[in-house]
Amino acid sequence: MIEWVNAVVQGILLGGLYALFAAGLSLIFGVMRLVNIAHGDLIILAAYLGLTTTTMLGVHPFVALLIVVPAMAGIGYVIQRGLLNQTLGPDILPPLLVTFGLSVILQNALLEGYTADPQKLSGGVIETASVNVGGMALGVLPLLTFGIAVAVIAGLQWMFYSTALGRGFRAVSDNQDIAQLMGLNKAHVFGLAMALALAVTAIAGILLGIRTSFDPSIGGGRLIFGFEAVIIGGLGNLWGTLAGGVILGVAQTIGAKIDPGWQVLAGHIAFLVVLAVRPNGLFPRVSH
Amino acid sequence: MKNASTRRQVLGGLAATVAAPAILTSTRAYAANPTLKVGFVTPSTGPLAGFAEADDYILEGLRAHFAGGVENNGKTYDIEIIRKDSQSNPNRAAEVAAELILDDEVDIITAAATPDTTNPVADQAEINEVPCITTDAPWQPYFFGRNGNPAEGFEYTYHFFWGLEDVIANFTGLWNDSGVAKKVGGLFPNDADGNAWGHPELGLPAPLAAQGFELTDPGRFQPLNDDFSNYIAAFKDAGCEIITGVMIPPDFGTFWAQAAQQGFQPKVATIGKALLFPSAIAALGDRGVGLTTEIWWSPNHPFASSLTGTSAGELANGYTAATGRPWTQPIGFKHALFEVVSNVVSRAEDLDDPVAVAAAIKGTKMSTIVGDIDWSAGPVPNVSKTPLVSGQWQKAGDGVELVITNNKHAPQIPVGGDLQLLG
Numbered sequence: 001m002i003e004w005v006n007a008v009v010q011g012i013l014l015g016g017l018y019a020l021f022a023a024g025l026s027l028i029f030g031v032m033r034l035v036n037i038a039h040g041d042l043i044i045l046a047a048y049l050g051l052t053t054t055t056m057l058g059v060h061p062f063v064a065l066l067i068v069v070p071a072m073a074g075i076g077y078v079i080q081r082g083l084l085n086q087t088l089g090p091d092i093l094p095p096l097l098v099t100f101g102l103s104v105i106l107q108n109a110l111l112e113g114y115t116a117d118p119q120k121l122s123g124g125v126i127e128t129a130s131v132n133v134g135g136m137a138l139g140v141l142p143l144l145t146f147g148i149a150v151a152v153i154a155g156l157q158w159m160f161y162s163t164a165l166g167r168g169f170r171a172v173s174d175n176q177d178i179a180q181l182m183g184l185n186k187a188h189v190f191g192l193a194m195a196l197a198l199a200v201t202a203i204a205g206i207l208l209g210i211r212t213s214f215d216p217s218i219g220g221g222r223l224i225f226g227f228e229a230v231i232i233g234g235l236g237n238l239w240g241t242l243a244g245g246v247i248l249g250v251a252q253t254i255g256a257k258i259d260p261g262w263q264v265l266a267g268h269i270a271f272l273v274v275l276a277v278r279p280n281g282l283f284p285r286v287s288h
Numbered sequence: 289m290k291n292a293s294t295r296r297q298v299l300g301g302l303a304a305t306v307a308a309p310a311i312l313t314s315t316r317a318y319a320a321n322p323t324l325k326v327g328f329v330t331p332s333t334g335p336l337a338g339f340a341e342a343d344d345y346i347l348e349g350l351r352a353h354f355a356g357g358v359e360n361n362g363k364t365y366d367i368e369i370i371r372k373d374s375q376s377n378p379n380r381a382a383e384v385a386a387e388l389i390l391d392d393e394v395d396i397i398t399a400a401a402t403p404d405t406t407n408p409v410a411d412q413a414e415i416n417e418v419p420c421i422t423t424d425a426p427w428q429p430y431f432f433g434r435n436g437n438p439a440e441g442f443e444y445t446y447h448f449f450w451g452l453e454d455v456i457a458n459f460t461g462l463w464n465d466s467g468v469a470k471k472v473g474g475l476f477p478n479d480a481d482g483n484a485w486g487h488p489e490l491g492l493p494a495p496l497a498a499q500g501f502e503l504t505d506p507g508r509f510q511p512l513n514d515d516f517s518n519y520i521a522a523f524k525d526a527g528c529e530i531i532t533g534v535m536i537p538p539d540f541g542t543f544w545a546q547a548a549q550q551g552f553q554p555k556v557a558t559i560g561k562a563l564l565f566p567s568a569i570a571a572l573g574d575r576g577v578g579l580t581t582e583i584w585w586s587p588n589h590p591f592a593s594s595l596t597g598t599s600a601g602e603l604a605n606g607y608t609a610a611t612g613r614p615w616t617q618p619i620g621f622k623h624a625l626f627e628v629v630s631n632v633v634s635r636a637e638d639l640d641d642p643v644a645v646a647a648a649i650k651g652t653k654m655s656t657i658v659g660d661i662d663w664s665a666g667p668v669p670n671v672s673k674t675p676l677v678s679g680q681w682q683k684a685g686d687g688v689e690l691v692i693t694n695n696k697h698a699p700q701i702p703v704g705g706d707l708q709l710l711g
Contacts, residue, residue: 003521010517017514115333118538120571128548128575139549212514213538215334221512256518260507261478263515 006136007257008250013138015229015249016146017211019242020204021222022229023152024197030236031169031193032088034095038103040223042198045106046072046205047214051119061121061206069202076198080191088190103219110216121209145207152200153242159196160238169193173236228271234281243282247274321357324365324639326629327372327388327397329409334376335536338565339401339424339618345607346622347371353595358633365633369626370394374405378480382408389416396632396645398625400424401618402561403433403480410434410445419645420445421628423621427451427671428491429484441669444642446649448628448661449621450676452485455582456495457697458678459558462580463501463530465694465707468555470501473523475516475533475543478508481561485534492532504528511536516543520552534560537568544575555709556580558678566614569681569688576688578710580680583692585620585658589701593657594627600657614687624656677701680708 021043028034036042046068053064079102087094129140160166168189171179180186208214208222225248233244248267255266274282328347330340347369357364370392374381381404388394389412399409399422406422411434413420422430422445430447431438463470474493476486485491486505496503504526506519520543523531531554535543540562547553558580562568569576587604598606603623604615628649633639636648652672653662659674666672675698681688682705691705 003525006521007518010515014515118335120538120541127545130549130551132551137550139546141549212512212542213335218512253515253518256509256515257521260509260518263513263518264510 002135004254004257007253009136009138010142011250011253012246013142013146013249014253015242015246016142016149017204017207017245018225018229018248019149019245020145020152020200020207021226022233022241022245023149023156023238024200024204025226026230026233026236026238026241027156027200028193028197029230030238031173032190033092034084034088035092035099036197037096037099037223038106039099039201039226040219040221041103041106041110042072042201042219043205043208043222044110044214044216044219045075046198046202047121047209048110048114048119048216049202050121050206050209051114054121061123061210064121065203065206068206069199072198072202072205073195076194076196076201077191080194081187084194085187085190107216107219114216118213118215119209120213121206123210127210141207141211145211148203148207149242149245152203153238156196156200157238165192225267228267231281232271232274234284237281237283240281240283247282321364321366323368324358324396324633325392325394326367326369326626327385327392327394328369329372329374329381329385329388329397329399329405331376331381331401331405332371332373334374335538336374336376336401336404338537338567338616341565341567341613342607342611342616342619342622343371345610346619346626349596349606350623350626354630358630360634360636360639365639367630367633374399374409376404378404378408381405382412385409385412386416389413389418394418395639395642396421396629398422398629400622400625403429403484406430406447407433407480410442410447414442414445417444417642419632419642419649421625421632421649422447423449423625424618425449426455426481426484427667427673429480431668431671432490433480433484436668436670438668444646446646446663446670446672448624448658448663448672448674450582450584450673451667451671452491453495453667454673454676454697455485455560456492458582458676458694459492459532460496460499460501461696462558462678462694462707463556466530466556466709468529468709469527470530471526471528472496472501472503472530472532473519473526473528473554474503474505475519475531475535475539475559476505476508477511477513477533477535477539479511481534482508482511485560501530502526509539511539513539513542516546517550519543520547520550523554524550524552529555531557532559535562537562537565537571540568541571544572548575553711555711556707557710563681564618565616566688566690577681577683578708580678580693580707581690583617583677583679583690584674585617586679586690586692586701587615588692588704589620589658591620591655591657591659593623594654595623595630598657603657614689620658624658624661627654627656628652628661675701679704682708 049068050064130137229244233240251270252267256263354367372384397420401424403425406425476482506522563581587601589600592599632648636645638644661672663672677695679692693707
């Protein structure tokens with residue numbers, strides 16, 4: 001019995017990581033109906049920025065967040081204003097294709113710059129530290145990841161519904177033209193949304209880099225888990241994204257409990273079942 | 289000023305362009321020696337890059353040695369080694385092997401480092417009928433992984449290394465020495481190595497059971513796995529005191545960190561592939577000390593190069609002196625690979641005939657820096673076996689050092705110390 005409980009708990013913690021992958025995706029889809037195919041590669045870019053910062057300055061990866069988060073936010077704003085805003089329109093296909101191209105460019109640029117060697121961010125003792133809860137040993141790093149995921153989602157939720165910036169996000173999301181008439185600069189608001197999304201991506205990238213090794217090609221695999229978490233939870237719903245990540249993580253560890261070969265498959269099956277039963281996800285965005 | 293080209297100028301220029309290659313190739317025929325091209329596919333980058341770390345050092349030494357050419361039937365051949373990076377990816381390995389065969393038109397192709405490199409290259413060579421020599425991958429995944437039939441064998445592709453039976457004999461010898469409970473946890477990924485090692489009859493399970501070891505094998509995981517908690521739970525449940533498997537360093541790193549997080553502490557951890565390199569052990573910090581692994585080659589192996597006469601110790605020390613890095617096991621095998629190439633080139637009846645070259649490979653009988661190579665004495669056709677021992681990473685001064693602790697399977701190689709239990 002306890003091992004099943006353990007599998008579920010480990011899955012929930014893994015779900016925290018997936019929710020972090022997905023939060024940025026969920027945010028930009030909610031605000032501007034943009035599906036960002038390059039999201040996974042942006043996570044890896046953040047991990048590499050973290051690597052560069054830690055090796056150059058000799059600091060802990062968490063300290064590197066102070067540099068990587070603003071850097072990724074800046075990159076996000078520039079990409080949005082310089083590139084993606086030009087493609088946004090009634091048709092959702094052009095931005096999708098542009099981000100697809102961006103993904104290919106990012107992967108190859110990282111391959112050129114950092115080679116295909118796997119890299120890892122060294123987190124020190126935190127990597128192996130654990131706490132004992134009811135006969136289960138829970139790693140401090142996975143717990144911390146989950147805690148950060150909840151904090152990030154809560155922070156985004158608060159920003160969305162309690163600040164002027166969030167009101168702007170919701171306004172352009174509801175009706176872009178009327179928001180423009182009310183004096184909001186749509187291009188700027190979209191830029192800020194992308195900056196915020198990539199700031200979250202920076203956190204996800206650093207945590208991924210401490211947890212496991214990364215190389216330029218693994219972004220695509222992370223994107224799938226992010227997408228599945230968003231869709232299971234319901235598009236544009238932030239708490240739903242967290243729930244989606246947890247469902248995906250638990251499905252994977254339960255699958256692996258039955259047979260380790262089923263780990264990845266079980267996650268995909270859970271996703272397909274949700275799509276079949278509730279095509280809009282479990283908690284589709286409520287209309288305001 | 290008139291600057292337009294006339295029709296005649298354009299035609300003349302075109303004719304010169306078309307004719308140029310013909311003139312250029314004919315000048316090459318005047319060169320002193322004919323050139324024999326040897327292709328070499330190796331994972332210079334990617335997760336397997338550790339295997340290829342010493343390539344530069346080995347190739348540099350060999351180029352200096354080959355500068356005088358190699359004699360065949362009274363004619364001296366220059367040897368040109370063309371290296372291509374597989375990026376640790378089997379598809380990429382097949383792609384660069386095809387490039388070497390079709391574009392560079394190599395006469396012999398070689399490859400080293402795990403079945404992910406050797407198998408696709410050997411398959412391309414066999415299809416295109418180019419003689420191929422590979423090493424640095426256990427022979428079962430090489431031979432059976434390519435659907436080899438022991439009754440027929442392959443025509444152009446040859447391999448030298450040890451096999452799973454040697455690993456099993458060494459691992460069980462090591463575990464019997466340790467005196468811990470005979471309960472073993474197995475970590476086998478879903479790749480060529482993992483499926484071969486975990487195979488119920490051809491891999492570890494059957495011989496382990498025969499020797500009274502209880503193996504817990506939860507199943508195959510996808511390489512670059514994020515979560516090993518179910519493996520750890522299963523091993524804890526079964527009371528495993530020994531951990532074994534064949535993994536890439538990132539997966540072992542993830543597993544070993546999670547095992548520590550979840551309070552699982554085996555007494556012996558003997559892992560193939562992941563623990564071969566000092567850099568991989570250094571990345572694990574203190575948790576790398578005491579891990580055990582197979583040893584295919586070391587500076588203490590009592591062998592010498594047939595090309596240069598340098599001993600194993602001299603070759604390893606030369607690498608450390610040239611790069612400032614500790615020796616690694618593939619150094620000897622990379623060197624031996626080109627010992628065989630040179631030997632084959634000198635003996636082949638007709639270097640322009642791939643069949644004759646393949647026949648020369650098959651007839652190889654020589655002593656190299658990794659031991660004797662003789663394709664007539666292999667367990668299956670196309671495979672020649674080299675000796676294998678096992679040992680432990682032990683603290684030596686500031687760093688760690690790989691010490692041979694068990695040589696029962698190859699007594700000609702001396703033991704360097706005793707096995708110490710973990711934690």
